[in-house]
Every structure is written in structure tokens, then in C-alpha cells.
Amino acid sequence: MNDGSGYVIAAVLSLLAALTIMPGTALAQSENRSSDTYKEDEIVREAGDFFGGVSEGLADAVHDVFEDYGEPNAYIKGEEASGAFVIGLRYGQGDLVMKNGTRRTVYWQGPSAGWDFGGNAVKVFTLVYNLPNGDAIYQRFPGVEGSAYLVGGIGINYQQRDDIVLAPMRSGVGIRLGASVGYLKYTKSREWLPF
Template identity: 60%
Template structure:
């Protein structure tokens, strides 16, 4: 009778492991994101690797990402415009545009390639809304900046690498739309 006392424990372990595997299949691993970033930016710098490591430490595995470009400028009041492709883990892709105002002690102009990690996105249509910045979430290392935007359970982590100089502190949001618009609001 004692020979098989381990079987219920094995069954429980297998039962618990299947949801974890399903969750992993619905999300991107850190290695797969680093490969996508290397392909997108043309290289993986130490700064990019550390930024990705920080985001994975804070939020885990994303279920989508956006590859795109944006431009912005500010002199106390700022604007940002961009576009890219939302890639869901299940293979769905959607063209997205974003824009957003900001206000604060901020000046300069920059053009950037942007890789946005997306967390808890139930479907592509859920991206089309405003995402306010999370206070105190700026992380900057080796020329790479990342901060968090959040709306409900959905979290965005834009990672920017580009040219120009835009410095300071500001408060703003990113508004994702299906069509390009020059109105930053």
C-alpha cells in the first residue's frame, strides 16, 4: 500500500504545473523579448538588457509588445507622436498610433525607436485608450529610458533609444488610436 502513496502528490504537482505552462505559452520570455529587441534596434546594449531585466523583475512576462517610432518635443509643455505595430503572443497584429501631451520641467526634442512591453492586454482593441504615467517609474541606464503607464490592469513599459536631447521631469499620458491625429489630446 505504501508503494503508491506518492501518486496523489504527483497528480497534484502535474495539475498545478499545467496552468503555469499555459500562462507561459500565452506570454513572451525574457530571452525572446531580448531577441526581438536586438532585431528591432540592431543590437542589444548593456543598457537595453538591464532595462528589460528591470521590467521583467517588476511585471513578469508580457503578453504583447509594440515596435515603433516616435518624435517629441517640449518647452515646459510637450507633445509626443508615434506609430507602430502591436504584436500579440497569439499572433494577432494591429497598426497603432499614439500621441500625448505632457507638462512639467521639461525641454528639448528627440526622435526614438520605441519597444513597448504590454502586460495583461485582453485583446488588441483594449490598447485604444489613454494610459497615464505611473509616478516615480522612470528608469534610465546607458542611454535607454523606460517608464510605466497604467490603465486598470493593463501596464505598458515603453523602452526608448534614440537621438536628440529631451530632459527634465513631466507628467503626461499616451493615447493610442487607430488613426493618426495631430491633436495631442
């Protein structure tokens, strides 16, 4: 083996070892990237635990949002109360949970105007997309809401500010019928003035 064949065999073995390790490394990197977002089954489980059971309606609602926007990187679970007679107000509070482990307490409040009547007290599970960090949630998110809240129903609407998209899913008690435009302002502490 003085003719250099030992070096060739060592080089071939090194190359094979490198090729064997590379796909595993690429797979690990791919898993790390996908671990930055929640899978659909994780959200159905979390939302089901929060709302008190997984119903077919909840699973369908989550599936629809995933079809529209893909995998979220955060969610907010909380409660809110609202009422409207043409002009409406909404107040809520909850916890922001990011896939990377970041947690924040969040309050929200906002006005609405439109053909909107009634009131409700609901649990809210909001899917959050493209949130760069926990503090980026603290701003105003405009949205258009068409709702028909009946006891036990789940309603979804979308809010967006730049690339950040929020998809609140609401379920609770009350009757609120109509369509309105407005915004929700997410803050670090409770604010009574919704503007």
C-alpha cells in the same frame, strides 16, 4: 483467472496508465498557460533585433522591467518624435504584437507639462502587460516621465490604465531633459490633436 484477478490486474494497469498520462497533461496545460506570455530571452532578442543589436544596457533594462512586472503578453515596436518647452507633445506609430498572434497598427499622441526641455526622435519598444485583447490598447494611458535622453541612451517609464501596464523603452537621437506628467492616447488612426 476466473476468480476476478484478471479484472484487478486490468484495473491496476488502467490506473497506472492514467497516472502516467496525467502529469503529461498537467505539464502541457502549464506550458499552454506560460505560452500566453513572452519570456525574458524572447524580449531581449526581439528588442535587440529592433534596436539593432543587444547591448548590456538593453538586457539590463529588460531585466529590470521583468523584475517589476513579470512576463508581458504583448509588445509594441515603433518610432516617435517629441519636443517640449515646458509644454510638450509626443507622436508615434508602431505595431502591437500579442503572444497569441494578434497584431494591430497603433498610433499614439499626447501632451505633457512640467520642467521639460528639448526634443528627440526615437525607436520605442513597449512591453505590454495584462492586455485582454488587441482592441484594449486603444485608450489613454497616464504616466509620469522623468527623462534624460542622450544619444544612444535607453530610457524607461511606466504607464497604467486599470490592470493594463505599458513599459516603453526608448532609444534614439536627441536631448530631452526634465520631468513631466501627461498621457499618451493610443488610437487606430493618426490624430494630430493630442487631446
